[in-house]
Amino acid sequence: MQKVFAISINCVSKMEQMQSIEININIGVELLRGNLNIEVFETVGLENHIDYEDEGQSLHEEHQRSRLNELLDMRNSENSSLAPLNIEELNLKSREVDLLVHELTYLHYNFKDQYSNEEYNAAQEKIISAKVNPDFRVKTIPYVLSPSTDEESETCAICLDEIKNGKNIGSLQCGHEYHINCIKRWLRVKDLCPKCKRQCLPF
Amino acid sequence: MQASRARLFKEYKDVQREKVADPDIQLVCDDANIFKWTALIKGPSETPYEGGVFQLAFAVPEQYPLQPPNVRFLTKIFHPNVHFKSGEICLDILKNAWSPAWTLQSVCRAIIALMAHPEPDSPLNCDSGNLLRSGDVRGFHSMARMYTRLAAMPKKG
Ligand SMILES: [Zn+2]
Ligand SMILES: [Zn+2]
Numbered sequence: 001m002q003k004v005f006a007i008s009i010n011c012v013s014k015m016e017q018m019q020s021i022e023i024n025i026n027i028g029v030e031l032l033r034g035n036l037n038i039e040v041f042e043t044v045g046l047e048n049h050i051d052y053e054d055e056g057q058s059l060h061e062e063h064q065r066s067r068l069n070e071l072l073d074m075r076n077s078e079n080s081s082l083a084p085l086n087i088e089e090l091n092l093k094s095r096e097v098d099l100l101v102h103e104l105t106y107l108h109y110n111f112k113d114q115y116s117n118e119e120y121n122a123a124q125e126k127i128i129s130a131k132v133n134p135d136f137r138v139k140t141i142p143y144v145l146s147p148s149t150d151e152e153s154e155t156c157a158i159c160l161d162e163i164k165n166g167k168n169i170g171s172l173q174c175g176h177e178y179h180i181n182c183i184k185r186w187l188r189v190k191d192l193c194p195k196c197k198r199q200c201l202p203f
Numbered sequence: 204m205q206a207s208r209a210r211l212f213k214e215y216k217d218v219q220r221e222k223v224a225d226p227d228i229q230l231v232c233d234d235a236n237i238f239k240w241t242a243l244i245k246g247p248s249e250t251p252y253e254g255g256v257f258q259l260a261f262a263v264p265e266q267y268p269l270q271p272p273n274v275r276f277l278t279k280i281f282h283p284n285v286h287f288k289s290g291e292i293c294l295d296i297l298k299n300a301w302s303p304a305w306t307l308q309s310v311c312r313a314i315i316a317l318m319a320h321p322e323p324d325s326p327l328n329c330d331s332g333n334l335l336r337s338g339d340v341r342g343f344h345s346m347a348r349m350y351t352r353l354a355a356m357p358k359k360g
Contacts, residue, residue: 157304
């Protein structure tokens with residue numbers, strides 16, 4: 001069974017957050033198919049997570065927490081054999097709440113009907129334990145996609161388009177820069193920097 | 204699909220604009236299909252391929268540049284890392300060492316480099332590999348030279 005490290009990427013905008021969810025969905029599909037064995041969900045980069053307007057931030061958090069509550073209620077009532085979980089006990093950071101909500105929601109809407117209850121529940125539990133189990137949090141993944149501060153414009157080696165100043169630029173640890181979308185697509189294939197071949201993930 | 208087209212179109216424009224001009228490489232895109240390219244490359248000097256012009260065929264996958272193009276020699280070449288019949292090329296960057304930072308043009312350059320520096324230990328052409336491995340450099344050169352004359356040079360007369 002292939003080992004995978006699910007990555008959640010620092011998001012610089014809502015748009016990019018959607019794209020990072022897309023990655024998680026793909027991982028979710030593979031997980032359900034039994035092809036993957038999720039070992040780690042990355043939880044670093046909390047400080048960089050999406051900044052909504054001040055007021056929006058607390059509203060957003062409140063909303064996400066109530067959404068997670070609903071999702072956990074659903075889980076608790078569906079899996080009577082499991083110890084019920086509630087959001088207070090989980091003691092999650094807001095970033096983790098975000099990720100859990102997204103992943104469980106997608107799992108629910110996209111896969112519930114296509115898979116057996118057992119498969120669905122197993123995937124759900126994996127996602128939850130990846131988020132709440134401290135053992136899963138030990139390892140962090142030392143690669144960050146972050147908005148560039150570089151003023152120069154150059155070419156993205158993946159699409160050959162210009163890299164313009166702005167927030168769609170992702171730079172890897174080695175310092176090489178690409179469009180965030182471009183590098184995300186490549187890192188799903190291989191965890192190496194296209195330019196210098198340095199490993200971006202520790203496995 | 205869309206990303207691969209856009210990227211190939213970029214490469215096409217760069218070739219047209221001679222932004223990546225290289226006198227040893229002539230890269231041409233099929234009129235009807237941007238996923239099919241051919242290249243003419245000059246045999247590197249001080250090798251048995253000198254003076255020859257070799258044709259390569261590129262079949263670009265829809266996942267390009269996340270996946271490497273499929274490249275083979277259309278011109279017969281006697282080289283340890285090229286299959287003598289199929290023209291298939293054994294080159295790491297076209298397989299597991301692929302990176303999207305390669306372009307069709309730079310792949311051509313890598314193939315020219317491979318022509319100048321054969322890797323006899325991973326032969327696709329066993330005869331050629333064996334000649335080199337057994338230290339018969341002259342034997343290898345004369346065979347390679349003969350095929351360059353036969354297949355890659357304009358016929359005299
Ligand atoms: Zn790009
Ligand atoms: Zn790099």
